[in-house]
Amino acid sequence: MAGRPSIFDEEKVLDKATELFWTRGYEATSLDDLLAVMGLGKSSFYHAFGSKKKLFEQVMDRFSNDATHRLAGDLPTHPRPMERIREFFREIADSGWNKHKKGCFMGNTVVELTNGDRSLCTRAIRRLERMEDLFRHYIGVAQESGELRTKEDPVVLARYLQTMWNGLNITRRMHPDPAALRPLIELQLQILK
Amino acid sequence: MAGRPSIFDEEKVLDKATELFWTRGYEATSLDDLLAVMGLGKSSFYHAFGSKKKLFEQVMDRFSNDATHRLAGDLPTHPRPMERIREFFREIADSGWNKHKKGCFMGNTVVELTNGDRSLCTRAIRRLERMEDLFRHYIGVAQESGELRTKEDPVVLARYLQTMWNGLNITRRMHPDPAALRPLIELQLQILK
DNA sequence: ACTATTTTGTACCAATTAGTACAAAATATA
DNA sequence: TATATTTTGTACTAATTGGTACAAAATAGT
Known part of the structure; x- marks a missing residue:
């Protein structure tokens, strides 16, 4: 209940992240690259996904x-x-x-x-x-x-x-x-x- | 003719570099890691091999x-x-x-x-x-x-x-x-x- | 001993890395 | 309208990245 509404669609940004990780691999995908294609600020990113590694795990599981x-x-x-x-x-x-x-x-x-x-x-x-x-x-x-x-x-x-x-x-x-x-x-x- | 003698055995340091590149891949192998296992200073390294990429090419060809x-x-x-x-x-x-x-x-x-x-x-x-x-x-x-x-x-x-x-x-x-x-x-x- | 030549060590560089701190903004409920 | 809650933007960090500048060291030939 309550709270500022998040501005992004989780499914869509996960798709974007998946595409990037899939083509470049884990290490070669930089955080800035991720933020760019996902259209997120650092704050939102870390708030929503915790870390690059956790995002990768989530992406793997989803994929x-x-x-x-x-x-x-x-x-x-x-x-x-x-x-x-x-x-x-x-x-x-x-x-x-x-x-x-x-x-x-x-x-x-x-x-x-x-x-x-x-x-x-x-x-x-x-x-x-x-x-x-x-x-x-x-x-x-x-x-x-x-x-x-x-x-x-x-x-x-x-x-x-x-x-x-x-x-x-x-x-x-x-x-x-x-x-x-x-x-x-x-x-x-x-x-x- | 002449010149300060190089202190390393080219074959041996290439073996070391090969081992490292083979296990970790290209990007994940840092220059400092290479220098460490090859036992070279930066100066000697760049003098002898030109760059990380050129070394990788040489290692591939040799391997x-x-x-x-x-x-x-x-x-x-x-x-x-x-x-x-x-x-x-x-x-x-x-x-x-x-x-x-x-x-x-x-x-x-x-x-x-x-x-x-x-x-x-x-x-x-x-x-x-x-x-x-x-x-x-x-x-x-x-x-x-x-x-x-x-x-x-x-x-x-x-x-x-x-x-x-x-x-x-x-x-x-x-x-x-x-x-x-x-x-x-x-x-x-x-x-x- | 002098000189040309080559190798080496040290200090430096700008760019990029993943991640944090913290306050401001935007909402729902009371 | 006040408050609790959540999301966001900006600024910052310490570490690491591949690579360069330049002078000192070590040799062979004169």
Whole structure:
């Protein structure tokens, strides 16, 4: 009750912060850069988000892996979950340079902070593991239903998809070209028979 | 001719700089950190290496991908090149946490600098492409000799190995455990029949 | 011993870093 | 309208960033 009304839309400024952190990483994003794109004064910033690190944590949690979210939303009701997962990977090829250059937010964070801020790095790893868990679950389901004929351990298959995701997010920066990525992805998906 | 003798061994200080850049990345490695581990004064440093960026370039070129070098050395004389490449990947699983945490120097650089210093990023990409070229060449050779039965395009297969390398260098940070990595790598190598 | 040449040490620099102090402004309720 | 509550703007800080100026030190050749 009461108090001066805040002038910004929290969702919008978090989107702006996400975009910046995602493209530049944690350390390379300066506080002043953040304030500029978020349109906040220092006072409002620290009042609302506590610190750069806390904001980053909040942004990570919120982002929580854009891809995972879209995927997790579709899968429970999808008639052929594995086919949905295949589509998820195929979509990578045709996302533009704007996505290619940013790569995977969580993957980037792991690379940047493995030997830096361990708590942030661990947070990123946990998020990636959530995606791996998702893969593993639906691989199991698909094996039961007969959609997948492979007898390989779902744990290993999920780890394979996770590694494929991690790798593509670097390879797509080397070859940001649908024609180069499409056959690569199809080849990788051959494992999921 | 003449001149005060320099007090440091260039190879040794470059090794130190490499280690630091490899673990922390480009931006996160401060000049003072470098001077400390290299055991140089500022004057000597700038006299010998020009700038932080020039040193980084020199270190990249020299490192040029430790792995690629070892590989490129063995392959020309190896009786079964593809088997040597498989071994190259299998070795990843059992390298310790000290290697896991550092990942791939060039891959790290691509991730860090795609939206930062483009010239350094491009340099890293070129180095990775050299590894890809190596794969492609020997895949072609193995297909000719009959060591490889796959009819897949060597270009795509090489890109697949490259992506696998990129991916494993992140996955190994999530699961720095031989028991987790070994079956994953074997699964990935199934493509190379 | 003198000189040209090269390497080194010390002091300095402007810019940027994340973060704080504190009072003024703007609201809801009483 | 007074008050409690919350948000905001301005000014400031101490530390760190990559890099430079310049003279002293150490050598080889004359």
